[in-house]
Amino acid sequence: MKTLVILGASGDLTGRLLLPGVGRLIASGRAPGLALVGAGSDDWTPARWQKRLTESFAESLGAGEQSSGIQELASVQKNSRYQQLDVTAKGELGAFLGTVEGPVAVYFALPPAISQKACEVLKKSELPAGTRLVMEKPFGSSSASAHELNETLAKLVAEDHIHRVDHFLGKSTVLNIIGLRFANRLLEPLWNGEHITKVEIIFDEDLALENRARYYDHAGAGRDMIQSHLLQIMAIVAMEPPATLGEMDVRSSIAAVLRASTVGRTGDTDPGASSRRARYTKGTLKGKHVPGYLSEEGVDPANDTETLAEVEVYVNNWRWAGVPFILRSGKALGRNRKEAVITYKPVPHLPLGFTGTDSPTRLHIGFGPETLTLDLDVNGPGDLFTLDRVQLETELGSDPLLPYGEVLEGVLNGDPLLSVRGDTAEDCWRIVEPAFAAWKSGAVPMQDYAAGTSGPAGWSTSND
Ligand code: NDP
Secondary structure (H helix, E strand, O other), X not given: OEEEEEEOOOOHHHHHHHHHHHHHHHHOOXXXXXXXXXXXXXXXXXXXXXXXXXXXXXXXXXXXXXXXXHHHHHHHXXXXXXXXXXXXXXXXXXXXXXXXXXXXXXXXXXXXXXXXXXXXXXXXXOOOOOOEEEEOOOOOOOHXXXXXXXXXXXXXXXXXXXXXXXXXXXXXXXXXXXXXXXXXXXXXXXXXXXXXXXXXXXXXXXXXXXXXXXXXXXXXXXXXXXXXXXXXXXXXXXXXXXXXXXXXXXXXXXXXXXXOEEEOOOOXXXXXXXXXXXXXXXXXXXOEEEOOHHHOOOOOHHHOOOOEEEEEEEEOOOOOOOOXXXXXXXXXXXXXXXXXXXXEXXXXXXXXXXXXXXXXXXXXXXXXXXXXXXXXXXXXXXXXXXXXXXXEEEEOOOOOOOXXXXXXXXXXXXXXXXXXXXXXXXXXXXXXHHHHHHHHHOOOOEEEEEOOOOOOOOOOXXXX
16 A cells, blocks of 8 residues: 655645646556545545545546546545644654555645745654655755755655656656657757757746736746756756666756756856846737736735746757757747747758758657657749748657646656656756846846737747
8 A cells, every 4th residue: 555645635736736636647547556645734524625536536537537447536535534734843744654554655735835844843753664755846945945955855765765846747748858869860960069059948828827926926937937847858858868767867867967057158257147037018818808917916016026037058068068048938928839949050051043941950849739840941842943841740649647647656656757856956946046146136127028929029939
């Protein structure tokens, strides 16, 4: 029997993302014999917890679920219980974990400050052998605080029993990039600064704030997306070939990229100044009026939060020296666009006599839906001296589990492959800190863009 204990059972993350992920995992038959315990500081009745499970699990069930999976889900739900617990009270959490049938995975779905306090308190308790700790983002708020949190966790369990969640690192995303890059002779010899002029990692959302001011107004696009998810994806796009798909090899290759990365070019006196930030003003999104960010409920203008950010990162090693990795993410944009775009250098000489397009070769790796698109110039229909742009497109594999289901499967199987390693979590802060400092000092002005557009004038990405 494995037990998943969710601390923060009543919270938003638990209801909207975590429990639907657990539900899909169980219903897919990929979490046999799982016991589920929810915990929170409120005095919930068993019926209230059961209601929450019913609602969340209903969301997780897709068409074509096997009836055996649905039975398994019903059985896990029936045996699941709620435990009232103040995780910051001395000895309470430790004593409770000692009573749970193990091995146990403890999911900290708590506000970051409470998670930190709970870990501090746990230092005084002996955790049952095999305990795994699952930490949510943000992991610290700077490289120094992430380091401090790592030191606290290291006193509790071994590094490979700590799962720092980045749900963008779903199995399909990671394996699709690794498979594409390292199972094709055609791509890898050209995957370097000799042939590639820039790499863009773009996560543009066509959603505005959606009532998430409580969290987002303190994070902004830079901390919410670039510091965590986008740097992780960049590292997989840029990493050296791992010898195996084991966690040690893959996570070491990811760590090596991030260790070599900086915002701005080596030698820049003010590396953060190359970054850009902007905030949406009122506009129209998908036919509906959207108020400007500063007029959204719960937003404090004093926080000076950006809703669109762009940071130019350099991976300072032999393969990538001089190639900009442009990481960009924003809200309330006209187009939902989630992809890595690899732009190749022009050919050294185009035979004279060709007319038509002369655009760079581009490879797009789409995330949700998982796709691959190659933009090429070919002698298309009509005049053969005229080059035409074509796109070769295919879908990539995806896992039927929801992102949190994918992450939790790794946790329950004791595989940290999809978890962020401690040194990497610190590096992700170290890389972006110069940009955040430049924003705070006002060295990088806040620009604006109307909701529903592609961003401020002058900001453009490939294929805009
Ligand atoms: P919420 O504020 O919605 O929930 C916090 C939970 O913590 C509540 O269930 C609360 O329970 C519990 N809690 C607070 N203090 C204690 C305590 N002393 N002892 C026991 N339980 C306690 O937060 P979210 O769910 O939004 O976020 C949780 C974590 O997930 C955060 O780290 C956040 O950054 C991260 N995250 C959230 C996302 C989201 O979409 N919500 C997305 C990605 C990450 P009670 O009410 O019973 O006190």
